[in-house]
Amino acid sequence: MFKRTAVKLCLIVSLLPTVVLGAVGQEARQSASQTPIMLAVIEALSGPFANTGEAVLRNLRFAVERVNARGGVRTTAGLRRLELKSYDNKGQVEEALIVFKAAVDEGAQIILQGNSSAVAAALIEAVNKHNERRADAQLLFFNYSAVDPALTNEKCSFWHFRFDAHADMRMQALTEVLREDRSIQRVYLFNQDYSFGQSVARAAREQLMAKRKDLEIVGDELHPLGRVKDFSPYVAKIVASGADAVITGNWGNDLALLVKAARQGGFTGKFYTFYGNALGTPAAIGEAGVDKVLAVAEWHYNASEPLMSQVYEEFRKRYPAPRDDYLNARMISMIEMLVIALEKAPKLQAASIATVLEGLSYQSAYGWVTMRAQDHQLLSGLYVSKMSRQGGGVQYDVEGSGYGFMTERKLAAQAVTLPTSCRMQRP
Numbered sequence: 259m260f261k262r263t264a265v266k267l268c269l270i271v272s273l274l275p276t277v278v279l280g281a282v283g284q285e286a287r288q289s290a291s292q293t294p295i296m297l298a299v300i301e302a303l304s305g306p307f308a309n310t311g312e313a314v315l316r317n318l319r320f321a322v323e324r325v326n327a328r329g330g331v332r333t334t335a336g337l338r339r340l341e342l343k344s345y346d347n348k349g350q351v352e353e354a355l356i357v358f359k360a361a362v363d364e365g366a367q368i369i370l371q372g373n374s375s376a377v378a379a380a381l382i383e384a385v386n387k388h389n390e391r392r393a394d395a396q397l398l399f400f401n402y403s404a405v406d407p408a409l410t411n412e413k414c415s416f417w418h419f420r421f422d423a424h425a426d427m428r429m430q431a432l433t434e435v436l437r438e439d440r441s442i443q444r445v446y447l448f449n450q451d452y453s454f455g456q457s458v459a460r461a462a463r464e465q466l467m468a469k470r471k472d473l474e475i476v477g478d479e480l481h482p483l484g485r486v487k488d489f490s491p492y493v494a495k496i497v498a499s500g501a502d503a504v505i506t507g508n509w510g511n512d513l514a515l516l517v518k519a520a521r522q523g524g525f526t527g528k529f530y531t532f533y534g535n536a537l538g539t540p541a542a543i544g545e546a547g548v549d550k551v552l553a554v555a556e557w558h559y560n561a562s563e564p565l566m567s568q569v570y571e572e573f574r575k576r577y578p579a580p581r582d583d584y585l586n587a588r589m590i591s592m593i594e595m596l597v598i599a600l601e602k603a604p605k606l607q608a609a610s611i612a613t614v615l616e617g618l619s620y621q622s623a624y625g626w627v628t629m630r631a632q633d634h635q636l637l638s639g640l641y642v643s644k645m646s647r648q649g650g651g652v653q654y655d656v657e658g659s660g661y662g663f664m665t666e667r668k669l670a671a672q673a674v675t676l677p678t679s680c681r682m683q684r685p
Contacts, residue, residue: 294341295331295600297322298366300357300381301373302349306484307510309537310373313584314402315344316577318370320585321593323576331600338600340593349373349484351380358384362397367608368596372403372422373509375454379409382418389417389608389685396608400596402589405532406453407461410635414680417608419615419634421592423556425454425507425532427674429461431554431640432505432530435667437469442528444476446501448492450512451480458507458532476501481512489516493523503528514538521546528552536584540645541659548661551645557587557624558643558663559654565623570654580658588636591622595629609685628671633680640674642666 299318301311322340325331330339343364345357354377361369371381378401389396399418401409407424423431436442447462449455459478466473476499481492493516496504504527508516513533520529521543528550533539535553543551557566566587573585599614600606616631627638643663648655652662 292336294339295368295606296341296343296364296366297368297370298343298345298361298364299370300345300347300354300361300377301371303344303346305349307349307373310510311346313537313582314373314586314589316582316584317586317589318342318593320573320576321590324590325593325597331597333600333606334604335606338606340597347371347377349377351377355380355384362388362395367397367606369397369399370402371399372401374452375404375406375409375457376452378404379406379413379453382409382413382415385417386415398608398612400592402586402592404454406457408453408457410633411679414633414678414682416612416634416682416684419612419629419636421588421595421636423638423640423674424635425457426461426676428532428554428640429458429465430674430676431642431667431669432532432552433462433465433469434669434673435552435642436466436473436503436530439528442473442502444474444499444501444503446477446479446496446499446504447475448477448479448481448496448504448506448508448516450483450508452483455480455483455507458505462505484510484512486512486515489519490523492516493519493525496520497523497525501527503530505530507532509533510537514542517547517551518542526550534645535643535663536656538657540656540661543645544659544661547645548647549644552642552666553645553663554640554642555587556627556638556640558641558665559585559656560643560652560662560664561624561641561668562665563624569623583657587622587624588638591620591627591636594622595620595627626671630678632682633678634682635678637671637675639671640669642669 301314303311322342326339330337345361347354347357385397385399401420403422405422405424407426410420447459449458517539531553534551570585599611602614603610615629619628625639629636644666646652646664648660648662652664655662
């Protein structure tokens with residue numbers, strides 16, 4: 259009751275005319291309370307991965323709008339709204355660094371990015387250097403999907419927080435399912451040729467050797483990122499290998515085009531994927547993917563999580579077009595955890611906010627999540643889901659395709675939590 263009254267009083271004071279407030283100090287506090295906290299999202303909004311960047315923007319807008327709709331953030335400096343600005347990196351590291359400078363110049367306080375671990379690594383370094391030079395205007399970097407394990411291991415940074423399970427954790431979930439799937443005897447590893455794809459291939463090989471010594475890896479191939487228009491030659495090699503399954507971390511068009519080529523090329527095996535449940539993939543593979551495409555994530559549309567189902571219904575009202583159907587649960591948790599840190603931090607400074615985030619546990623709509631203090635890696639449970647026809651236990655389809663996903667296995671956070679080699683350098 260007291261807290262609610264205090265918030266109301268804060269709102270009343272912020273709306274009073276400055277002539278009534280009188281004192282210069284009071285006027286300054288009023289101005290501060292009206293200044294939004296700027297979040298800068300740096301993503302590919304053009305080029306081959308533009309669809310992934312646009313999907314991210316919809317999720318972040320949705321999460322920010324939910325915060326602002328309830329009045330904003332109740333900070334020690336007053337009630338503040340969140341402001342989201344987008345910057346197009348065209349899917350390139352060099353462009354990301356250029357727009358990073360633009361975002362800083364325009365007053366960004368939190369940098370958001372995730373689609374590309376190569377870009378994320380460059381931004382971590384850029385934020386580290388900026389914060390060394392500008393102790394008066396330090397930044398935080400929130401990463402929602404760049405999952406190269408190195409980013410919270412040997413490249414960990416006090417200023418960087420990852421809100422997605424990294425590649426080794428996701429692979430831990432997939433290989434737990436594969437451990438029990440004795441129909442799979444021959445596996446083909448197929449990934450994008452950059453740090454993330456290489457880490458997926460490495461993790462798959464290491465974990466399969468530990469869990470399925472009887473399984474044969476019949477191919478391990480990397481392809482150029484975002485440059486392949488026709489995957490049919492690759493699919494021909496996969497088919498010729500006799501593989502029962504493909505394990506891939508491919509995302510965006512690189513995944514949609516791969517599974518489309520696989521369908522056309524006669525591949526009848528399974529796909530164990532990181533991102534096979536969205537962005538055109540179910541529609542691209544169609545009926546051929548039923549019971550054969552698996553994906554791993556912190557949540558999926560048909561998971562038995564009533565609170566997330568409510569959020570999903572809210573999201574669909576905000577974005578009713580089937581092509582916009584891509585709700586990412588962890589991005590909502592990321593923004594909500596930021597709000598908690600902003601409200602608990604004694605100062606609206608990066609180091610103070612980061613200190614609150616370290617070790618923070620949060621009851622999300624899909625379960626408890628914890629930001630591990632040691633390396634700033636979010637720990638949460640994971641779902642492995644399988645593509646199915648809509649109907650029965652599959653209430654929601656994906657992007658109007660008529661195909662959705664149902665739970666194959668739910669793994670608790672403890673089952674996918676892995677040790678870290680991070681040696682955090684704190685300010």
